[in-house]
Amino acid sequence: MGRTCKLHTARPAAWESNPEPIHCALCQKTALKNTTGDVLEMPPCSFTPEEHKGMSKESMMEIRKKYCHPMTMKFTSYKKPMFVHQGHMQWLWDVDGRRYLDLFAGVATVSVGHCHPKVTAAAVKQLRKLWHTTNIYVYPSIHEYCEKLASNLPDPLKVVYLTNSGSEANDLAMLMARLHTGNFDIIALRGSYHGGGSQTIGLTSNSSYKFPVAMGLGCTNTMCPDVFRGPWGGSHCRDSPVQTIRDCNCAQGHCIANEQYIDQLKETFTTSVPSKIAAFIGEPIQGVAGAVQYPKNYLKEAYKLVREKGGVCIADEVQTGFGRTGSHFWGFQGHDVLPDIVTMAKGIGNGFPMGAVVTTREIAECLSKKGSHFNTFGGNPVACSIASSVLDTIKEGGTQQNSLKVGTYLMVELAKLRDEYEVIGDVRGKGLQIGVEMVQDKASRAPLSSQDMNQLFEDIKDMGVLIGKGGLYGQTFRIKPPMCITLEDANFFLSVFNKSIQNYMERR
Structure with a gap:
């Protein structure tokens, strides 16, 4: 075309009064x-968005203040709000x-890309066929997806229960752990976030999410083995391309920080919980806490101690799952451990509301033998079709x-x-x-x-x-x-x- 865009040859005059991006x-x-x-x-982008012709920014903010819960306003991220269109x-x-x-992906949720063409096509195809039915009926999409998801987990983690969110998945994992072990107490790490429900709030160890009412009974938080902010840690502790700048005097293959944090976990067993517990839950890398990582062998030694106390080990993969850590498909694999229960959500559906609990046959059966648990939307046909396409996209697209x-x-x-x-x-x-x-x-x-x-x-x-x-x-x-x-x-x-x-x- 032979024309030069003035945008890239000089600062547009509009910048004198408008510091915002110019396209x-x-x-x-x-x-x-x-x-x-x-x-x-x-970087360039060949996609052209539709022009916004809907509600004005002023109207949106007026409605947000007048009709949306005040908590919505509390979580509005910016002083000058971001009005997302496409x-x-x-x-x-x-x-x-x-x-x-x-670079935030709707809180680590959009795994393969906003409106990814392949995933969008799968959603549209299913929407034209069947929006919703429940798992009291037998339909293809739920079974196709459960088989596909299970094939991406090691034995014996092969039994899938689909939910609507990560909070619900963790709540169900807590219930299964308690039913299976016959014990009640569950240990989580300080700084953790496992959901805001009435049970999972006990696992969530951050005062910002706590309310002055009785919630999350039977949950105990132990010291987080944070090698940067915690009392112990050095420059060889974590499985990361980048280590802390703290000095490390550990001998080769010997981590003093890990020993100290494991001693803190042992002290929690001695002082804060009964002799037998139901479970330990941990994120392979803490998410809301800011990508906090532990010493390399911490989870391996913690899992051993928990099982000695009669508990099961739960890996919360809500943020670390589906290849996000790069080296492995699941975050727990980077710690060389095998959990008894794995929970997941967020990236599972690329932003479509969905979650899952995957466990062993033995643990799964405790739920059906000791009561009934039903989820109207868990395994929804559209959710399963989207999640199946997400798995395919991750595998095929590198x-x-x-x-x-x-x-x-x-x-x-x-x-x-x-x-x-x-x-x-x-x-x-x-x-x-x-x-x-x-x-x-x-x-x-x-x-x-x-x-x-x-x-x-x-x-x-x-x-x-x-x-x-x-x-x-x-x-x-x-x-x-x-x-x-x-x-x-x-x-x-x-x-x-x-x-x-x-x-x-x-x-x-």
Whole structure:
């Protein structure tokens, strides 16, 4: 065509009054101005979103304040809210047509990409055939999916119960553990998030999610073996491309931190629970807590102790499952352990509400022998068709391998920024389950203030990237994108993140 887009040859005059992203329809690129006036160019995207012709931003906010529960307002992420209109793979567009690189995936939920064509086609095909029936009838999609899901888990984890969410899956896992063992008490790690239901709230160890009423009886939280923020940890502890900057004096093959955290678990057995317990539940990498990782052998030794106490071991794969950690399909495989029960949700349906509990035949039968448990929507035909397509897409599209490749690159490059800036305390994770913990200084490891975190968070969004926040103090950025992101996307984020830190340092 021979024409040059002015967007990429000079700063548009509109930037003088509008710092927001400006999109060029001609070349399908978006450029952004940060606070120093530098141009950061987004990777190209050939997809063209529909023009938003619906409700105005003002009307949405008025309804949100008037009719939506106040908790909805509490979780509105930004000072200048993000009004999402459409999504395609790793991209989101707002109602004004601005494009954003989505590195949070609806809280680590969009596994293979927003509106992935293959998954969308599977949903449409099933919607035209049968929206809903329950599992009191026998229909193909639920059986096809259960067989396919079970084939991706090791023996004897072959019995599947489908649910609507991760919270419900964990609630059911608690019930099965108690029925199977005849014991009541369940141990979880501090900093954990396993759901907000009346039972799972006991497993969730974060005061932000607690209410002053009796909930989650029989749950005990033990010390989280966090090798960055915890009392023990060194530079060889975790299974990650990036280690902590803490000194480590351990001999080869010997982890003092792991011994100390296991001693804390033993002390919990001695002081806080009966001689026999029902279960131990843990995320292979903590999600809401900010991609917290444990010493390499912690789960293996913890599982052994739990089984000696009569309990079963539950792996919460709600955020780590379906290839997100890159090295393995399930997070527990990276710890070389075999749980008795596995729970999953989020990425299972690429954002469609669904969850599952997978366990052994022996544990599963305790539920049917000692009572009845029914789920109207569990195994819904549309949910099963979508989830089946997600599994196919992960396998056929090399999604897990991409997660390992891009995630490892991101962490290694983020570690270089950690070494450059005093406020970046830790970079950790596996695959595309990444946490960047922000601190006031590396010596104290004191969490960066919520005000400073919010400024950085807002700045990153204004430059065109969406990430999450987590940690007990809200001090950790969570990077958990759709697993289809590219190295080019990663480099764009690294430029944005670097510039946001520079902007922050100039404001201090």
